[in-house]
Amino acid sequence: MSISSPYYTHEFHGDYDLVSVGRLELEEGGSIPDCQLAVATWGELNAARDNAILIPTWYSGTHQIWRDVYIGPEHALNPERYFIVAVNQIGSGLSVSPHNADGPNAALSMSKFPRVRIGDDVVAQERLLRDHFGIEQLALVVGGSMGAQQTYEWAVRFPDKVLRAAPIAGTAQNTPHDFLLAETMREAVMSDPAWNGGEYATGADVAAGLKREAHIWGVVGLSTEFWKQEVWRGLEFGSKDEFIVGFLEPYFTAMDPNDLLTQSWKWQRGDVARHTGGDLAAALGRITAKTFVMPIDEDQLFPVRDCKPEQQLIKGSELRIVSDVLGHLGLFGAAPTFMPQIDRHLGDLLNTKV
Amino acid sequence: MSISSPYYTHEFHGDYDLVSVGRLELEEGGSIPDCQLAVATWGELNAARDNAILIPTWYSGTHQIWRDVYIGPEHALNPERYFIVAVNQIGSGLSVSPHNADGPNAALSMSKFPRVRIGDDVVAQERLLRDHFGIEQLALVVGGSMGAQQTYEWAVRFPDKVLRAAPIAGTAQNTPHDFLLAETMREAVMSDPAWNGGEYATGADVAAGLKREAHIWGVVGLSTEFWKQEVWRGLEFGSKDEFIVGFLEPYFTAMDPNDLLTQSWKWQRGDVARHTGGDLAAALGRITAKTFVMPIDEDQLFPVRDCKPEQQLIKGSELRIVSDVLGHLGLFGAAPTFMPQIDRHLGDLLNTKV
Numbered sequence: 001m002s003i004s005s006p007y008y009t010h011e012f013h014g015d016y017d018l019v020s021v022g023r024l025e026l027e028e029g030g031s032i033p034d035c036q037l038a039v040a041t042w043g044e045l046n047a048a049r050d051n052a053i054l055i056p057t058w059y060s061g062t063h064q065i066w067r068d069v070y071i072g073p074e075h076a077l078n079p080e081r082y083f084i085v086a087v088n089q090i091g092s093g094l095s096v097s098p099h100n101a102d103g104p105n106a107a108l109s110m111s112k113f114p115r116v117r118i119g120d121d122v123v124a125q126e127r128l129l130r131d132h133f134g135i136e137q138l139a140l141v142v143g144g145s146m147g148a149q150q151t152y153e154w155a156v157r158f159p160d161k162v163l164r165a166a167p168i169a170g171t172a173q174n175t176p177h178d179f180l181l182a183e184t185m186r187e188a189v190m191s192d193p194a195w196n197g198g199e200y201a202t203g204a205d206v207a208a209g210l211k212r213e214a215h216i217w218g219v220v221g222l223s224t225e226f227w228k229q230e231v232w233r234g235l236e237f238g239s240k241d242e243f244i245v246g247f248l249e250p251y252f253t254a255m256d257p258n259d260l261l262t263q264s265w266k267w268q269r270g271d272v273a274r275h276t277g278g279d280l281a282a283a284l285g286r287i288t289a290k291t292f293v294m295p296i297d298e299d300q301l302f303p304v305r306d307c308k309p310e311q312q313l314i315k316g317s318e319l320r321i322v323s324d325v326l327g328h329l330g331l332f333g334a335a336p337t338f339m340p341q342i343d344r345h346l347g348d349l350l351n352t353k354v
Numbered sequence: 355m356s357i358s359s360p361y362y363t364h365e366f367h368g369d370y371d372l373v374s375v376g377r378l379e380l381e382e383g384g385s386i387p388d389c390q391l392a393v394a395t396w397g398e399l400n401a402a403r404d405n406a407i408l409i410p411t412w413y414s415g416t417h418q419i420w421r422d423v424y425i426g427p428e429h430a431l432n433p434e435r436y437f438i439v440a441v442n443q444i445g446s447g448l449s450v451s452p453h454n455a456d457g458p459n460a461a462l463s464m465s466k467f468p469r470v471r472i473g474d475d476v477v478a479q480e481r482l483l484r485d486h487f488g489i490e491q492l493a494l495v496v497g498g499s500m501g502a503q504q505t506y507e508w509a510v511r512f513p514d515k516v517l518r519a520a521p522i523a524g525t526a527q528n529t530p531h532d533f534l535l536a537e538t539m540r541e542a543v544m545s546d547p548a549w550n551g552g553e554y555a556t557g558a559d560v561a562a563g564l565k566r567e568a569h570i571w572g573v574v575g576l577s578t579e580f581w582k583q584e585v586w587r588g589l590e591f592g593s594k595d596e597f598i599v600g601f602l603e604p605y606f607t608a609m610d611p612n613d614l615l616t617q618s619w620k621w622q623r624g625d626v627a628r629h630t631g632g633d634l635a636a637a638l639g640r641i642t643a644k645t646f647v648m649p650i651d652e653d654q655l656f657p658v659r660d661c662k663p664e665q666q667l668i669k670g671s672e673l674r675i676v677s678d679v680l681g682h683l684g685l686f687g688a689a690p691t692f693m694p695q696i697d698r699h700l701g702d703l704l705n706t707k708v
Contacts, residue, residue, distance in 0.1 A: 176581035178578075183569060191542075191546070191562065212545060215538050216538050216570075219531065219538055222531075223531070224531040224657060226531075227529065227530035303578060
């Protein structure tokens, strides 16, 4: 069974291809028989195959935000120079996910979808790049939030394949605080009786729970200064409540609850130290990529204090702090000062010889 | 109707007196016919009646935590020198509250309890001190969190009656971020079907919602460093989950949902600028008390950045930042470094001639 959704469509998300990487064995056991990944690309792979950039996606986000905000000839992520590949994560709703599992994946539908880890995504992405695009090495892996988790996983798991890495607003090892924070969002959804253990007719049935999740994001995803300075005025909302009802709530109610839960379970457990028996220093010590660690100064989910100690464990890395009064959701690029910082840092990184 | 609760008792809370201040007209309209306040005192009022200290209570807290942690001959709040009066706020569960409204207040029971504001509490407290104790002036008003809100309200509303003020970990004007944060806690409770619009048989029926509230407190009430440093080990818990299940959850599930909602509605709307048509500078400019503004450095609810601008609007005030890795819940005094700071600041304040 799969649920039809107006959100997870080409009408809403524009061009992307569904590419199967075949059966994917999962770290937690079980497998996805037909692991379909939703992939969007910009630019062209050059003959030397050395201009590829990979972008893994964040929680609740897709390739769309990268296309609309981060990528373009005026940006460091310039499709006139680079072949840019955005891969939507498993559970994103575009790639194989609880709400769309059908055909060979029908046994994984809805509440039966297996637990997926960051490492599963990265294994699937590596296979996709190699088998589908013939890419053996990446000029850059860059991602925000859960995309940063995947970026770290790439740099630790496949050090020879990652020349540069830019984890933005995310950590290599999720903190206990961040685990609990994600759990409050999960509980907001799962406590909605309409969620019904993951067996609902449509995601819209769970709107009450998704709105509560949206409200938690309004508190932790944005900063006290965002609200005090009424930054929502610059986003063309007339009041705090209009911003909540007009942006935060519909952003989440459009999405599938089980898909979000698949992602957040994964987010909670991001940890590159799984490769080294729990030794974070050893895991980060494996990284050979030139790495810019890029926390957002107002971020309550992945504060600088959590990102900086990881950066210090990565040889030759730099801490590039991004200032944004929005906090974690600064990743949406709403502040006019956001992208110039991102472009400067990614530009410096891409111009670094490795 | 009133609900019997093992928590809101002398067995649990020790000595306190119920004192009626009579009918209390409310800022939002309506009245409490028989406004009973639960009052605990330590020490003796001297002949000059100039050694009185008032402590209003915080959200979910009562006089108990002040007795156990803050008050004693070894502390600045020394009952051998001062007559210390702790007044539990309306809705605290000990003073008149939704769950215990009976007799003349029976029409206010449960979901019918009226909306109460910080100003209502302060008016009731002033009447209590004057009529019951014959106190016309306070050597100090000190409170944490919602107690800080009441402290500010006292200093602005009754400037002649407050010689010294120490708002700890709280603001004079609640921020929009803090409003939304409290709202997520309210939604956690009100979304529990057992809450039933405030008409339940016992608070224990709403345990699922109260546990979700507890989990949100675990995220916003404590700091990332609390969890990362596993500070709960020092509180004699064996794991993160034991701390949540053994402390945070039972702390809230013992309480009455409607009582908590009465308090949080009040918390959300704390604002001394109601006295001056919205002009915060004018309101804080009324304060004549020697004021120490005492935010906690790791506080996510009332961060220093929100407290400092208020302090700067108070003539002759000082910003005394308290360092505590626990964040807002540092107010519980669990860190051995907490009370020495509080005692030093309150000692300095009490020793300041005014």
